[in-house]
Structure formats: structure tokens, C-alpha cells
Amino acid sequence: MTTEDAVAAAAATEEAVSTTTASEAAVDAVTRQAVDSLSATADPRLRDLLTALVRHLHAFARETRLTQTEWEQAVGFLTATGQACTDTRQEFILLSDVLGLSMLVETLHGHSAPGTTESTVLGPFHLTQSPDRELGDIIDLVGDGEPCVVSGRVRTADGTPLPGAVVDVWQADAHGFYDVQRPDAQPPGNGRGLFTTDAEGAFWFRTCVPSPYPIPTDGPVGTLLKASGRHPYRPAHIHFIATADGHAPVTTHIFVAGGAHLDSDAVFAVKDSLVKDFTPTDDPSLAREFGVPNPFRHARFDLVLERE
Structure with a gap:
């Protein structure tokens, strides 16, 4: 040179x-x-x-x-996400869920006092008010799933029962759909109930064993999951919100032990303490007492609240 x-x-x-x-x-x-x-x-x-x-x-x-093209695609994706939202569908919450943001915020601010129930995500289907129900009522109004009884207490970490506590429950049907997803096949309020605990802080209700299900994939979030090679499935679960005067509310789930997708929940919401046995029960006298066909499954779950 x-x-x-x-x-x-x-x-x-x-x-x-x-x-x-x-x-x-x-x-x-x-x-x-x-x-x-x-x-x-x-x-x-x-x-x-x-x-x-x-x-x-x-x-x-x-x-x-x-790049400019990528920026335009991102704006288009967010626009489509907003357009997919309706009174019975919250695509933005679904997007937050699958990106792990919902679970991150919950983890940052969820109640974690020793001995209390761990919180987890609300999910996109807590969209309608659960109907008031009496203890022991059936929330599975379709009746084509495996019979199940869920029982427990709302209490404090030292075992003190919380009478008059409110337990809000919602779940998908035996085929993995919420009432708002299939209004032609499910009556309003199917899989939902608002229960008040008795003098011992106890609650119980009859339902069907929940099934694993895919989150909605017919919108922008489904396109995102497909593009990133992810499956859309959630493990079988039942949602709860428990509230009582003088105590911090908790939003949580229980997951069916031994079920599919516990290690790959599409919204990252599984916690070990929330995985519960839905015990097969073959006891005609107990079935008569609960008012369910025999055999059935029985899940026990205490909701333990933190004092404010």
C-alpha cells in the first residue's frame, strides 16, 4: 500500500x-x-x-x-390486539399473560407471608360477575363432565377461620371452554359462583373436573405463539378470589395434580403449592351426602389469607 x-x-x-x-x-x-x-x-x-x-x-x-418495517408490523400487531378485544374477550390481558408480564407483576406484588396461599394470575376470563350461590350448589350447569366436589376453608395462617369470607370461583367446562366463549352451548354463569363461608370459614361446591385447554389462538396472540413455536395450552385448573374483612385478598388457582402441561403452562402461572390432588373417591354414602354420582373426585383446598 x-x-x-x-x-x-x-x-x-x-x-x-x-x-x-x-x-x-x-x-x-x-x-x-x-x-x-x-x-x-x-x-x-x-x-x-x-x-x-x-x-x-x-x-x-x-x-x-x-427497522421501519418491523416497527410498522409491531404497530399493526398492537392495533389488531386492541381490535380483538370485546366485552367477553380481553386480548391484551392474554398478550400480557403469554409474555410472562402478568405473572411477573403478580410475583412482584403478590402476597407471600409465610403460610398464606400463593397468588397467581387473574387470566382473561374473569369478565362477568359470578352469580351468588349457596354452599354446596352446582356450578357445572351442563353436567357432561366427571363429577367433582371442591371443599375447603378460608382462614388465617394460624388456623383462625374467617366466617363470612367471599369466595369467587370460575372455571372452564369439561371441554375446556368458558361460558363467555360458547354462549350457544353454555348458559350464562356456567362454571362460576360467588360463595360465602359459614361460621367455620368453610365452603364447598359441586362441579366437574376441569380439563386442560388452549388459550384462544384465533387472534393476534395465537399468531404470536405460532410464530415463536409455542403451544397454547394451560393445565387443568379452577380460579379463585378470596376476600375477607381486615385481610388482603388473594387471586389464585388450583391445578389438577398429574395433569398435562403443568411444566409448560402457556401463561407461566403454575406454582407447586397450588397443585392439588383431585382424589378419586368411591364411597356411595359420601356421594349421597354430597349429592353427586358415585364415584367422583374430591379436591380439598384452604384459602389462607394475610392480615392487613
Whole structure:
């Protein structure tokens, strides 16, 4: 290489470095201006949230070298997600669930006092008010699943019962669908119930054994799962929310022990303490007492609340 060539190469390198530096400076300036624009936000918490959101979004775009086409696709995906939401479907919660965000927020802020029931995600199907029911009522109004009794108490960690506590229950039918998904095949309120505990803090109800099911895949979230090579299945479970005066409420599930997908829940919500035996029971006298066909399954689950 001649001296002239070396000088030219050095100049070209210097120009490239200068251009890169100028480009990075321009990128940093955009982020700085976007963050500075939020400084007058009156609510301090909102200001912190928006500032962090802008910084992380800009960092994501820089790290991945996000292209204009990819940005447009992302906007289209979020638009489609919003358009998929209805009174009986919450696609954005579903998106949050499959990205692990719902479970992350729950883990950050869920109640975890020793001996209390662990919390988990709400899920996208707590969309309608559960009907008031009496203890022992049947919530499986279709009646084509395996009979099951669920019983337990609402109490504190030291065993003190909580009479008058409210237990909100909802679950899919034996085929893996919630009432809002198949209004032509299920009456409103199927698989749902709002129970009040007795003087001993006890509750019980009759239902069917829940089944594993796929989350809805006919929308943007389903497209995302397919593109990322993930299955859409949730393990069989029943949802609960327990509330009692003077105690922190808990939102949780119980999962059927031994069932499929316990180690690969599409929304990352399984916790070992929430996996419960749905015990096969062949006892005609007990079946008569509960008012269910024999044999049946029996799941026992105490909801243990933390004092506020």
C-alpha cells in the first residue's frame, strides 16, 4: 500500500467513525428529548413510569436495530390486539399473560407471608360477575363432565377461620371452554359462583373436573405463539378470589395434580403449592351426602389469607 493509499484509508476510517458517532449522538438526542418532554408530568409516579417506559423502549429499538418495517408490523400487531378485544374477550390481558408480564407483576406484588396461599394470575376470563350461590350448589350447569366436589376453608395462617369470607370461583367446562366463549352451548354463569363461608370459614361446591385447554389462538396472540413455536395450552385448573374483612385478598388457582402441561403452562402461572390432588373417591354414602354420582373426585383446598 502506498503512502497515499494509507492516508486515504485512514481518512475513510475517520469519516466512518465520525458518521457513526454523529448517528449515535442523534439517537441519544431523540431519547433525551422524549424523556425531557415528560418532566412537567404532575403525578410523580406517572412521570417515573413514562420516563422508564420511554428509556426502555428506545433501548430496545437501539439494541435490536429495529427497522421501519418491523416497527410498522409491531404497530399493526398492537392495533389488531386492541381490535380483538370485546366485552367477553380481553386480548391484551392474554398478550400480557403469554409474555410472562402478568405473572411477573403478580410475583412482584403478590402476597407471600409465610403460610398464606400463593397468588397467581387473574387470566382473561374473569369478565362477568359470578352469580351468588349457596354452599354446596352446582356450578357445572351442563353436567357432561366427571363429577367433582371442591371443599375447603378460608382462614388465617394460624388456623383462625374467617366466617363470612367471599369466595369467587370460575372455571372452564369439561371441554375446556368458558361460558363467555360458547354462549350457544353454555348458559350464562356456567362454571362460576360467588360463595360465602359459614361460621367455620368453610365452603364447598359441586362441579366437574376441569380439563386442560388452549388459550384462544384465533387472534393476534395465537399468531404470536405460532410464530415463536409455542403451544397454547394451560393445565387443568379452577380460579379463585378470596376476600375477607381486615385481610388482603388473594387471586389464585388450583391445578389438577398429574395433569398435562403443568411444566409448560402457556401463561407461566403454575406454582407447586397450588397443585392439588383431585382424589378419586368411591364411597356411595359420601356421594349421597354430597349429592353427586358415585364415584367422583374430591379436591380439598384452604384459602389462607394475610392480615392487613
